Amino acid sequence: MAFKNSGSSLLPWLGLALAVILLDQFTKTLILGYFQLGDSRTVTSFFNVVRVHNTGAAFSFLAGASGWQRWFFVGLGVAAAGFIVWMLRGHGTQKMFSLALSLILGGALGNVIDRLLHGYVVDFIQVHYGGWYFPSFNVADSAITVGAVLLILDELLRVKRS
Numbered sequence: 001m002a003f004k005n006s007g008s009s010l011l012p013w014l015g016l017a018l019a020v021i022l023l024d025q026f027t028k029t030l031i032l033g034y035f036q037l038g039d040s041r042t043v044t045s046f047f048n049v050v051r052v053h054n055t056g057a058a059f060s061f062l063a064g065a066s067g068w069q070r071w072f073f074v075g076l077g078v079a080a081a082g083f084i085v086w087m088l089r090g091h092g093t094q095k096m097f098s099l100a101l102s103l104i105l106g107g108a109l110g111n112v113i114d115r116l117l118h119g120y121v122v123d124f125i126q127v128h129y130g131g132w133y134f135p136s137f138n139v140a141d142s143a144i145t146v147g148a149v150l151l152i153l154d155e156l157l158r159v160k161r162s
Contacts, residue, residue, distance in 0.1 A: 009092030013102040014085075020106025024139040025113060028122040035124070046129050052136040053120040070115050077112035081105055096154040103147030110140030 035041075035051035042048050056069060084105045092098050114121040123136035 009098075010085075010088055013088050013092060013098045014105075016099070016102040017106035017109065020103060020140070020143045021110045021113070024107070024110035024143070027124070027139050028110075028114065031122055031124040040126070046127060048126040048128065049124055050126045050136055052123040052126075053118070054123050054136075055120045070119055074112055074115050077108045077115075080108050081112070084108075094154075096150055096157070100147040100150035100154060103143040103150070107140035107143035107147065110138075110143070114140075 031049070031051050035049070037051055037053060040048050040050040084101050088098055088101055088105075091101075111121045121138065121140075123138050123141070125138060125142070126136045127134045
């Protein structure tokens with residue numbers, strides 16, 4: 001009933017967010033099942049699959065804190081999810097904007113699930129070149145990043161149209 005005013009335009013976007021969550025959790029379950037903490041397998045000269053536990057946020061921000069950050073990031077993720085659903089209810093017909101929000105929603109909730117289940121986020125994608133290593137990340141992080149890029153692109157296109 002809460003979604004009745006939004007029409008059917010909300011459901012596809014929530015479905016996409018759910019697909020991101022499921023893909024994210026499936027890949028993390030595989031990593032947890034087949035890799036020990038710290039394991040690394042080379043895939044290409046610039047890409048490894050690893051198992052890393054991140055108790056912080058992006059780029060391990062606050063990872064060294066005493067534990068309070070787990071609940072802070074859970075609360076932040078839940079608040080962001082509520083705000084995103086509210087935004088989707090009002091803008092579900094704006095395709096690029098809603099796609100961006102759905103990717104961010106799925107990614108945020110994927111990482112919230114990790115924090116609730118494990119107390120950390122499972123990261124496993126590692127990109128590197130010439131001794132330089134980008135911080136490890138996961139499907140949820142990728143969805144959030146693509147969503148953020150799409151939000152910027154959507155805004156640039158909106159400004160150009162007006």
